[in-house]
Amino acid sequence: MNNSPEHAIILLSGGMDSATCLAIARSEGLVCHTLAFDYGQRHRYELQASAELSQRLGAADHKVIHLDVSPFAGSALTDSTVAIPEQSGSAAIPVTYVPARNTVFLAMALGYAEVLGASQIFIGVNAVDYSGYPDCRPAFIEAFSHLAALATRSGIEGHPIRLRAPLQHLSKADIIRLGQGLGIDFRQTVSCYQADTLGRACGRCDACRLRLQGFKEAGIKDSTNYI
Amino acid sequence: MNNSPEHAIILLSGGMDSATCLAIARSEGLVCHTLAFDYGQRHRYELQASAELSQRLGAADHKVIHLDVSPFAGSALTDSTVAIPEQSGSAAIPVTYVPARNTVFLAMALGYAEVLGASQIFIGVNAVDYSGYPDCRPAFIEAFSHLAALATRSGIEGHPIRLRAPLQHLSKADIIRLGQGLGIDFRQTVSCYQADTLGRACGRCDACRLRLQGFKEAGIKDSTNYI
Numbered sequence: 001m002n003n004s005p006e007h008a009i010i011l012l013s014g015g016m017d018s019a020t021c022l023a024i025a026r027s028e029g030l031v032c033h034t035l036a037f038d039y040g041q042r043h044r045y046e047l048q049a050s051a052e053l054s055q056r057l058g059a060a061d062h063k064v065i066h067l068d069v070s071p072f073a074g075s076a077l078t079d080s081t082v083a084i085p086e087q088s089g090s091a092a093i094p095v096t097y098v099p100a101r102n103t104v105f106l107a108m109a110l111g112y113a114e115v116l117g118a119s120q121i122f123i124g125v126n127a128v129d130y131s132g133y134p135d136c137r138p139a140f141i142e143a144f145s146h147l148a149a150l151a152t153r154s155g156i157e158g159h160p161i162r163l164r165a166p167l168q169h170l171s172k173a174d175i176i177r178l179g180q181g182l183g184i185d186f187r188q189t190v191s192c193y194q195a196d197t198l199g200r201a202c203g204r205c206d207a208c209r210l211r212l213q214g215f216k217e218a219g220i221k222d223s224t225n226y227i
Numbered sequence: 228m229n230n231s232p233e234h235a236i237i238l239l240s241g242g243m244d245s246a247t248c249l250a251i252a253r254s255e256g257l258v259c260h261t262l263a264f265d266y267g268q269r270h271r272y273e274l275q276a277s278a279e280l281s282q283r284l285g286a287a288d289h290k291v292i293h294l295d296v297s298p299f300a301g302s303a304l305t306d307s308t309v310a311i312p313e314q315s316g317s318a319a320i321p322v323t324y325v326p327a328r329n330t331v332f333l334a335m336a337l338g339y340a341e342v343l344g345a346s347q348i349f350i351g352v353n354a355v356d357y358s359g360y361p362d363c364r365p366a367f368i369e370a371f372s373h374l375a376a377l378a379t380r381s382g383i384e385g386h387p388i389r390l391r392a393p394l395q396h397l398s399k400a401d402i403i404r405l406g407q408g409l410g411i412d413f414r415q416t417v418s419c420y421q422a423d424t425l426g427r428a429c430g431r432c433d434a435c436r437l438r439l440q441g442f443k444e445a446g447i448k449d450s451t452n453y454i
Contacts, residue, residue, distance in 0.1 A: 065297075068292050070292075099339075104335060111296070135377075137377070143373050151327055152327060156361045
């Protein structure tokens with residue numbers, strides 16, 4: 001690419017972690033293309049938050065891909081007949097797990113990166129204060145990086161697309177401090193699995209619990225809009 | 228699963244290779260769930276062929292997932308402004324390559340397998356008489372197998388979903404002989420990248436060229452319906 005700026009795809013859900021990824025990529029001077037997925041998630045407000053964050057944090061453009069996950073019933077995040085658990089905190093994989101979600105998101109991002117000529121993909125997974133999803137673990141990220149190098153034309157041609165997960169080993173409190181330092185207004189992000197149509201968080205689900213605890217540990221005032 | 232039959236997901240495009248995969252899986256007594264993708268491909272007839280083959284070859288059910296590949300312009304298979312090359316035969320990656328297609332297909336199949344409790348996924352990739360796509364090579368299949376074990380709940384619980392590519396090291400002629408032995412009527416399969424609405428093949432594109440040559444080498448009469 002000579003001296004022209006590198007391009008990056010940022011998976012942007014509208015939550016704190018992916019917003020922080022976008023801010024990191026921008027701070028490195030990357031031209032950022034944000035990508036969100038409409039997979040019928042119950043927390044629809046996150047799609048709106050994602051589009052707004054993309055613009056506020058200086059992405060070049062934003063795309064929403066509609067994902068048909070009709071065969072994937074059974075997750076509390078997409079199936080409104082399954083209750084969102086409150087304060088689970090157990091070590092088991094929770095019912096909010098959507099089968100193979102990050103694999104599907106990254107596969108789509110990989111195709112998009114290849115078409116755009118982007119050299120990097122950012123994903124905001126975190127393996128410290130997280131919900132125990134198998135596809136958030138470092139071994140998963142490593143395996144996808146390896147796959148990406150083999151799956152694409154650019155990989156074969158000697159310049160594989162890099163998968164970056166810069167928050168992987170940070171605590172939620174670390175992420176909040178980092179994001180704040182990069183100028184993110186966390187009120188604009190939404191974490192709650194069942195935020196209402198105004199973007200107000202329940203304060204009780206697993207995602208809210210991790211967020212609340214993160215602000216507390218970071219010693220930063222939580223300005224999240226709770227119901 | 229005790230003594231109950233195992234379930235498998237079969238990626239079924241409507242072509243010879245995936246039809247042969249389905250026939251192999253059925254011959255092993257697997258309960259087969261076929262999966263096709265509508266990604267705006269020019270060769271629309273293959274979707275009809277896929278649904279018919281699923282039923283004729285005894286699958287338990289068939290699903291079509293609509294894939295939004297709007298960001299992935301630039302492949303001759305989805306973009307009608309790019310011409311399908313005839314008799315390319317070069318070693319380079321052809322313009323019919325759809326970025327990350329098999330990665331996306333397998334990611335969706337993985338989620339579906341996890342939801343159904345299927346223990347295997349079949350994909351009809353072939354690395355002998357093939358078009359040079361990076362995501363058809365054995366190294367890609369190995370990398371995805373490794374990813375699948377890490378990406379899913381079942382993998383973590385000690386029974387990873389197996390990715391099977393039984394045609395990987397067979398020539399097109401071998402596949403034709405094998406499929407015929409398993410009772411496939413290859414007239415019902417469509418390979419052509421630009422088959423017409425009646426399913427008639429052009430006889431000139433890369434896919435037709437490989438198919439024609441395969442029948443010739445197998446010494447089996449090619450009953451394909453050509454334009």
